[in-house]
Amino acid sequence: MSAEVGAPPVAAALPAIPFRHRIYGFGSIYGKTIRDSRLAFIIAAGLLGGMALVMGLAVSSVFPTPAARLEVDKLIGSIPASMVNLFGKPVSLGTLGGYMTFKYGAIFALGTALWSILALSSTLAGEARRGSLDFVAAAPFGKRRIALEKLAAHLTMLGLAMAILAVMTTGSSTLFGDAALGDQIPLLSSVGFALWCGFLAVFFGGLAFALAPLLGRAGSAGVASLVMLVLWVANGLDVGGIVVLSPFRWTADHIALVGRYDWLPLGLVGIVAVILLAIGVELFVRRDLGVTAGLSLPGLPAAVLGVRGPISRAFGEQVPRALSWGIGLGLMGALIASLVGPMASQLGKDPNLSQTFAAIFPGFDLASTGGWLQLYAELLFIAAGFAAATFVSKWASDETEGRLEMVLTTPTARARWVIAGGVAALLAIVVMTVLFAAGIGLGAGSGGVAAGDPMVGSAALGLYAAAIAGVGIAVGGLWRTSLAAEIAALLVVATYLIDLIAPPLKLPDWVHQLALTAHIGQPMVGAWDPVGIIACLGIAAGGVLLGAWGMARRDVD
Amino acid sequence: MNVIETERLTKSYGSHRGIIEVDLAVSQGEVFGFLGPNGAGKTTTIRTLLDLIRPTSGAARVFGIESSADPVAIHRRIGYLPGEFALYDRLTGAQTLEYFANLRGGVDRAYQASLVERLDLDPSRRFREYSKGNKQKVGLVIAMQHRPELLMLDEPTAGLDPLVQQSFFAALRELIAEGRTAFLSSHILSEVEKSADRVAIIREGRLVKVDTVDALRDLAHHQVELRFSGPVPAAEFEALPGVSEVQVDDHVLRMRVSGPITPVVQAAARYELLDFVSREPSLEETFLAQYGREAVEVKSRVS
Numbered sequence: 001m002s003a004e005v006g007a008p009p010v011a012a013a014l015p016a017i018p019f020r021h022r023i024y025g026f027g028s029i030y031g032k033t034i035r036d037s038r039l040a041f042i043i044a045a046g047l048l049g050g051m052a053l054v055m056g057l058a059v060s061s062v063f064p065t066p067a068a069r070l071e072v073d074k075l076i077g078s079i080p081a082s083m084v085n086l087f088g089k090p091v092s093l094g095t096l097g098g099y100m101t102f103k104y105g106a107i108f109a110l111g112t113a114l115w116s117i118l119a120l121s122s123t124l125a126g127e128a129r130r131g132s133l134d135f136v137a138a139a140p141f142g143k144r145r146i147a148l149e150k151l152a153a154h155l156t157m158l159g160l161a162m163a164i165l166a167v168m169t170t171g172s173s174t175l176f177g178d179a180a181l182g183d184q185i186p187l188l189s190s191v192g193f194a195l196w197c198g199f200l201a202v203f204f205g206g207l208a209f210a211l212a213p214l215l216g217r218a219g220s221a222g223v224a225s226l227v228m229l230v231l232w233v234a235n236g237l238d239v240g241g242i243v244v245l246s247p248f249r250w251t252a253d254h255i256a257l258v259g260r261y262d263w264l265p266l267g268l269v270g271i272v273a274v275i276l277l278a279i280g281v282e283l284f285v286r287r288d289l290g291v292t293a294g295l296s297l298p299g300l301p302a303a304v305l306g307v308r309g310p311i312s313r314a315f316g317e318q319v320p321r322a323l324s325w326g327i328g329l330g331l332m333g334a335l336i337a338s339l340v341g342p343m344a345s346q347l348g349k350d351p352n353l354s355q356t357f358a359a360i361f362p363g364f365d366l367a368s369t370g371g372w373l374q375l376y377a378e379l380l381f382i383a384a385g386f387a388a389a390t391f392v393s394k395w396a397s398d399e400t401e402g403r404l405e406m407v408l409t410t411p412t413a414r415a416r417w418v419i420a421g422g423v424a425a426l427l428a429i430v431v432m433t434v435l436f437a438a439g440i441g442l443g444a445g446s447g448g449v450a451a452g453d454p455m456v457g458s459a460a461l462g463l464y465a466a467a468i469a470g471v472g473i474a475v476g477g478l479w480r481t482s483l484a485a486e487i488a489a490l491l492v493v494a495t496y497l498i499d500l501i502a503p504p505l506k507l508p509d510w511v512h513q514l515a516l517t518a519h520i521g522q523p524m525v526g527a528w529d530p531v532g533i534i535a536c537l538g539i540a541a542g543g544v545l546l547g548a549w550g551m552a553r554r555d556v557d
Numbered sequence: 558m559n560v561i562e563t564e565r566l567t568k569s570y571g572s573h574r575g576i577i578e579v580d581l582a583v584s585q586g587e588v589f590g591f592l593g594p595n596g597a598g599k600t601t602t603i604r605t606l607l608d609l610i611r612p613t614s615g616a617a618r619v620f621g622i623e624s625s626a627d628p629v630a631i632h633r634r635i636g637y638l639p640g641e642f643a644l645y646d647r648l649t650g651a652q653t654l655e656y657f658a659n660l661r662g663g664v665d666r667a668y669q670a671s672l673v674e675r676l677d678l679d680p681s682r683r684f685r686e687y688s689k690g691n692k693q694k695v696g697l698v699i700a701m702q703h704r705p706e707l708l709m710l711d712e713p714t715a716g717l718d719p720l721v722q723q724s725f726f727a728a729l730r731e732l733i734a735e736g737r738t739a740f741l742s743s744h745i746l747s748e749v750e751k752s753a754d755r756v757a758i759i760r761e762g763r764l765v766k767v768d769t770v771d772a773l774r775d776l777a778h779h780q781v782e783l784r785f786s787g788p789v790p791a792a793e794f795e796a797l798p799g800v801s802e803v804q805v806d807d808h809v810l811r812m813r814v815s816g817p818i819t820p821v822v823q824a825a826a827r828y829e830l831l832d833f834v835s836r837e838p839s840l841e842e843t844f845l846a847q848y849g850r851e852a853v854e855v856k857s858r859v860s
Contacts, residue, residue, distance in 0.1 A: 305648060307656035317645065402643045406699060409607055409637035410660035411629050555610035 029136065029146055033153035037119060044115045045161040047493065048108060048197075049168040054501045055100045056176025059183065068359070069094030069181055089255055093360075096173050096183040097257030101193070103360060105257075106232065108165070109248075112197045113228055116158060116205025120280075121221035123150045125212040128290035137289055147281045151209070155202070162198040166190035169257070185257055192256025199269045203247050204228045206276030213283035216292035226328070233332070237339055247272070310407070310417055314424030317394050322428035325387040326435025329380060329461070333436050337443030337454060340372035362503075363522075369449045370457070370525030373440070377457070377524055378499075381464055381517050384432075385492030388465035391428045392472030393485035395421035399557055400482050408556065415548035418477050422544030425469045433462030457523030463536035467516055468492060470543025477547025480557060559621075560585050560707050560738045561606060566615035568605050575601045577762045578615065583740060583755075588733055590753030590770070591742040598762040599742040600640050603709055607637060619707065633661075636705035638696045640712045640742070650680035650687070650695050657699045669702040675724045690716040697725060704732065708739040714748050726752055779814045783825055784832035797821060 021027030024034050088105035092098030124147060127133040136146060169190040177183025208224035215223060231246035233239065243249050247269045254262040306316030347354045348367040357366045365371035398404045398421070408414060437458035444451035468488050476484030495515045502512035512518050516539075519532030561583035568575035576598040583589045593599050604610045606617050608628035617624040619631045644653050654673075658664040673680055678694040687695065693716045700708060708729070714722045729739060729752060743749050749756060749770075756773060758766040766773070783789075789810045795803050797820045802813040808831075814821055818835060825833060 302652065305652060307648070307652050308659055310660070313645075313656055317647075402639070402641055403645065405604075405607075405609055405639045406637065406642055406644070406657070406696070407660070408609060408628075409632050409635065410657060411633040411662075412660055413629050556604070 029149040030153045033123065033150050034156060037153065037157050040115065040119065041157045041161060043493075044112070045164045047497075048112065048161060048165045050497070051104065051108070051500070052100075052165055052168040053172045054505060055104065055169075056096060056172035056183070057505050058501075059096045059099045059177070066181055089252055091255050091260065092182065092258040095181065095258060096177045097185050097189060097259070098255075099360075100169075101255050101257045105193075106236075106248075108193075109197045109200045110228065110232065112158070112161070112201040113204040114225065115161075116154070116201040117208045117221055117224045117228070119154050119157075120151075120205040121208035121212050121224065122217045123154060123209075124284055125217040125220065125290075125292065129217060131290075133289060143285045143289075144281060147284045151277060151281065154205070158198055158201060162194040165197065166194040169193060186259075189256045189259055192254070192261055196251060196254055196256060196266060199266055199273060200247055200251075202273040203269050203276070206273040206280065209280035210276045210283065212280065212292075213287050214293055219292070222324070229328075229332070233335060237335065239335070310412060310420035311423050314395065314398075314421045315427050317397075318391055318424050318428035319431070321387075321390055321394060322431040323435070325383075325390070326432040329383060329387075329432065329436040330439025332380070332383075333439035333458070334443035334446075336376045337369075337373060337440045337449065337451075338447040339443075340369045340376075341447045341449045343372055344369045365525065368525060369444075370453055370522070373454050373457070374522045374524035377461065378517070380436075380461060382492060382496050384461040384465040385468045385495070386489060387432055388425070388429060388468035389472060389485045389488040389492065391425040391465075392469055392476065392488045395425055395473065396476050396481035396484045398481075399476075404556055414551045414556075418473065418548040418551045419544060422469070422473045422547065425473065426466055426540060426544075429462050429465045429469060432465070433458060436461060453526040454524050457526070460520050460523040460528075463533060463540075464516060464520065466540035467536040467543075470540035472543070473547040474543035474550070475547075476551075478550030478554070482557065558585050559583060560619065561589075561740060562616075562618045562621075563602075563606070564616045566602070566605060566617050567613045568601050568610060569613045574598075574762045575613070576605070576759070579759070579762075579764050581757060581764065581767070583738060585738050586733065586736050587754045588729070588739045588741065588752050590749030590756040591740060591759065592744065592746060592749055592756055593759035594744055597759045599744075599759060600711055601762075602759070603637075603711055603740070603742060607631070607635070607709065634706045636700035636703060636708045638700040638708075638710045638713055640715075642692075642696055644684045644692070644695065646685035647683060649683050650678060650691075653684055653695055654680065654698055654702065658702060661703045664703045668704065669698065672698045672701055672728060675728055676721055677724070688716075690718060690721070693717055694721065701728065701732070704735075704737070706737055708732065708737065709742075710739065711742045712744070713741060714743075714745065722748070779818050780836045781812050781814050781818070781821055782832070782834040782836075783810045783830055784808055785810065786829045786831055790828065793824060794821065797824060 017027040019027075022031050025031045026035075088102040090098070090102045093102055124133065127136070133146075137143060166187065167190070170185050170187050173183050173185035177185070204224050204227065207227060208220045211220035211223055214220070231242070232248055234243045235246040235248035235252070250265040250268060251262065253260065254266050304316060304319055306312030306314075344367055347357060354367050358364075361375055364375045366375065398407065398417070404417070407417060437455045440458050441451045441455045444454055468491060471491055472484045472488030475487045495517055498512060498515040499517050501507070502515070516532070516535065519529050519535055521527045521529030521532060559582045561581060563579050563581045566579040566581075567577055569577075579598070579602060581602075591599050591602070601610070605612050606619055606624055608624045608631070611625055620634060622631055624631060645656075648656065650673075654669060658669065676694045676697060678691060678698065682691075684692065684695065693713075697710075697713060700710060714725060717725065726748075733739060739752075741749060741753060753770055755767065755769050757764055783794075785808045787808075789805050789808060791803055791805050791810060794800055794810060794812055799814050799816040800812050800821065801815070802811075804811045812821070814835075
């Protein structure tokens with residue numbers, strides 16, 4: 001028997017991939033990356049654009065009269081830079097552009113940079129860890145093209161978000177600002193501000209991208225975030241020689257929203273960012289796919305890893321995160337607490353200055369060290385909330401990563417697993433809070449400030465984080481763990497935004513009261529709100545119990 | 558006594574099919590093979606039996622206990638290996654085994670050690686450093702180390718090399734010899750053929766066949782090949798009962814024989830043969846042959 005060997009069959013020509021699928025969809029790596037980042041884009045652009053929009057309303061609320069604005073402008077020169085630069089340079093404070101730059105400029109830049117760090121640290125390293133990058137790399141084009149397409153996709157989304165920010169900023173000034181008082185922000189100024197945010201974002205995102213082939217996703221994101229915070233604080237508080245490395249310092253005179261442009265340093269930020277991105281591409285091309293050195297952190301002793309039972313195991317999984325968040329917040333707390341003494345005493349000596357700050361930061365007694373710490377703590381609530389979301393994420397990973405089946409087919413009831421995970425998350429929050437309090441105590445001690453109230457007040461961060469964790473665990477138990485951390489993080493963002501926009505928008509009081517942080521009082525000055533404490537504890541415990549109840553009633557994913 | 562029983566067990570995921578009216582009974586002391594292609598409903602059935610997911614309708618009982626009524630009582634007596642799993646990246650194999658042993662209140666350390674040795678597992682490495690096969694070994698030891706009354710193993714030999722597979726089946730046989738029961742899900746027919754007493758075949762969520770391995774084999778055809786020294790009497794063989802697909806290639810006659818092979822042997826004996834080859838059907842061939850017919854029946858019943 002024989003087989004006839006003929007010419008190899010000719011494959012039919014494949015239909016061309018539509019152009020629209022190449023730019024959005026499954027027609028190219030670029031298109032798919034654009035598609036994958038649509039949710040992050042919507043969140044980032046929505047937050048940045050939304051914040052810019054409410055600024056117009058906020059400034060008219062804080063400085064309602066021309067006289068108030070003139071008063072503020074007159075005082076600008078007397079504000080010591082070391083006191084306020086952590087926020088932004090105080091220039092033309094009585095205008096929308098000046099107010100927005102001073103009070104929220106850094107928030108815009110840091111938020112955008114955080115998005116870039118998360119996106120660029122994971123776009124290749126995250127996919128390599130999942131294993132899907134092997135399939136992509138086996139396609140008939142080079143690694144350089146893969147990296148460049150992914151990079152181009154993120155830069156496209158970032159550019160779009162920055163365009164929205166620019167349009168919303170100018171739109172806000174047109175709709176709500178008083179042109180006679182200098183509130184009008186021309187489009188060039190808005191574009192200059194958006195470019196500042198975007199270039200800083202690519203700078204730190206580029207750092208994460210360059211480190212990702214070496215350290216992997218988590219390591220590169222962690223290092224880049226830490227560098228960003230250190231350089232921001234170093235610039236704001238004028239700390240040490242490292243300030244010369246800070247792009248915040250390089251661009252300190254680029255205050256685009258008040259019409260002051262300093263394009264050259266901004267260009268330098270862009271050039272460094274491009275160099276970092278190029279390093280990232282080359283390292284990705286030259287190194288083995290998915291092989292990273294990681295961060296050589298010391299391993300935990302076996303006793304801490306926890307193999308005795310569900311609680312110790314769950315806590316063992318949380319310990320590295322708890323230590324990371326605790327040390328980070330502790331260092332930040334130590335730095336802030338060591339510097340607030342002189343700030344408070346300077347304000348205490350000058351009633352006019354004190355009055356100005358009271359207008360910008362209503363409700364805070366900035367003539368006291370506790371008042372300054374409370375002001376900074378308001379920012380740290382966001383960090384504590386996100387920390388809680390990561391603890392929820394680690395708990396949820398038992399199910400999302402496929403371990404839960406093996407745990408639950410031992411004689412471990414579902415409710416017990418949820419309660420053990422909840423207790424472990426709360427213990428992790430305790431560890432984080434204790435480290436933060438220790439940092440505050442050390443900083444206060446070194447700055448000659450009373451440490452008692454602030455250290456005890458640090459517990460407020462833990463209480464808020466516990467409540468967020470409770471909500472996340474309830475969502476995970478009742479509904480699905482794959483959404484638990486995301487919903488917890490969204491709650492943190494929503495809480496922050498409500499706290500931010502409800503007063504200037506003159507929304508009904510009940511809207512502001514929806515923010516849990518509106519009920520905690522000012523614990524850094526020893527003023528606790530019992531309602532908030534009870535609410536936080538109730539939400540934390542209730543959330544865990546609700547999660548346990550729900551978990552017993554749903555399918556395991 | 559039936560260790561596993563299901564009655565019209567149905568699980569649907571919204572508009573997606575899961576399993577449909579599955580009736581199963583697995584006796585104590587038997588190795589029960591659960592066969593089907595990917596997506597047929599094997600894992601859904603196991604997860605329903607273990608109360609990891611809840612049935613849409615019907616009932617599932619393990620050790621006579623309704624699976625959703627007291628799952629912990631069931632879990633206390635079973636060992637489970639999921640088809641796909643991940644464990645704790647930062648724990649070593651030994652720490653992982655210790656943790657799961659602790660969740661069961663402790664295990665016989667000597668037996669645990671013997672399993673580790675027989676499966677050739679290095680327990681000192683972290684889980685994330687293991688290859689796919691070594692991760693599977695950790696999962697198998699977790700499932701077996703407490704000598705459960707019922708082993709529920711989803712694709713147990715996936716990723717294992719042939720020598721380790723042999724060791725695993727040897728350990729499994731020892732547990733069965735002690736009166737324990739095993740429920741093996743697989744799409745690799747040869748592994749079930751080697752170990753199972755009875756086999757169920759599931760396709761598109763429905764059980765299409767439950768029978769002994771031997772009975773399934775009997776249903777199969779034989780592939781017979783006769784090499785004649787002279788002309789091939791094809792017509793004579795075509796007329797025999799059970800013979801089909803007769804092919805002639807020079808002096809070689811090939812045919813498919815369903816049922817008893819005796820008439821073919823008797824007919825062949827009347828001629829001078831250079832060779833006679835009758836190939837024993839594998840379960841895989843049986844499975845595939847049987848599958849087609851039953852699938853058609855299922856479809857016609859559904860429509």
